[in-house]
Amino acid sequence: MTSDRIRYKRLGYVVLNVADVARSRTFYEKHVGLAFVGQSPKGDVYLRCSDLHHDLVLTKSERPGVRRIGWQMESADALAALRESCRAAGIACSDVPVEEGRELHTDGGFRAVEPSTGAEHEFYVRMAFSDSPFEPTHTRITTLGHIVLGTPALAASENFYYNVMNFKQSDRIADAVVHMRCFPNPLHHTFGLGATEKPTMNHLTFNVKHIDDIGRAGPRMEAAGVPVVYGPGRHPQSGSIFFYFLDPDGLTIEYSQGMEEFPEDNPREPRRFVLEGGSFDYWDGKPKPGFTEVGAVG
Secondary structure (H helix, E strand, O other), X not given: OHHHHXXXXXXXXXXXXXXXXXXXXXXXXXXXXXXXXEEOOOOOEEEEOOOEOOOEEEEEOOOOEEEEEEEEEOOHHHHHHHHHHHHHOOOOOEEOOHHHHHHHOEOOOEEEEEOOOOEEEEEEOOEOEOOOOOOOOOOOEEEEEEEEEEEOOHHHHHHHHHHHOOOEEEEEEOOOEEEEEOOOOOEOOOEEEEEOOOOEEEEEEEEEOOHHHHHHHHHHHHHHOOOEEEEEEEOOOOOOEEEXXXXXXXXXXXEXXXXXXXXXXXXXXXXXXXXXXXXXXXXXXXXXXXXXXXXXEO
């Protein structure tokens, strides 16, 4: 079956639309802890939190939010199987332009748009490694973690991610939030969906190594005047400790530490949580104004 061949390595990279690229570059370097890589001829900024060329791209736009989500596939066969799955579902696929592939330091691949949100996804097999290892500064970021989008058509969006992209459901909160993983990546979720009135970017997450990275973030962010909007807390679904704050455009960014991992074979069944505060935070915390309020798609 085609779906059995659609296999992912990781959430590859995310492109964020930001109002002021220089301002956001400073924020993500100084306050989040990413490393500057370089700048494209048109002014896009590349940042990383891994040994690969980049994990985050900042591009100028008057509509802050997510521009594109990149996924690294396991193999050329997996990429071909996904293209076949998209075409069978009537989803248009467009090859990544050669020059863009060079700028992104990938082997090209293709792009497709999820119809209900308009979210553009890019799929590729290889990204070049950086010339030097990533060295964390104040926060020991380990990986780009996950991204969550809001959709006005949750069932239709779920159908796309399960049946076209071969994502697997890990857990859900009623018919409001769904946690998914890009199979066979073991992390509890590399992607999520929430039920919203219009397409939105809910939040973007960076995984950190120790609970101390969460603990130290609060005083550091407060001293810098960075708005903290939720946490520290613990998500009941993944078991991860969370800490949410806002970037200069008001986009919600998360540090996450500790997360359930799934085996490829015989994973547990997805669970259904009731829609109540305790399903979002074991510690009964409440989000502050600004949490997930800003974030366009596309």
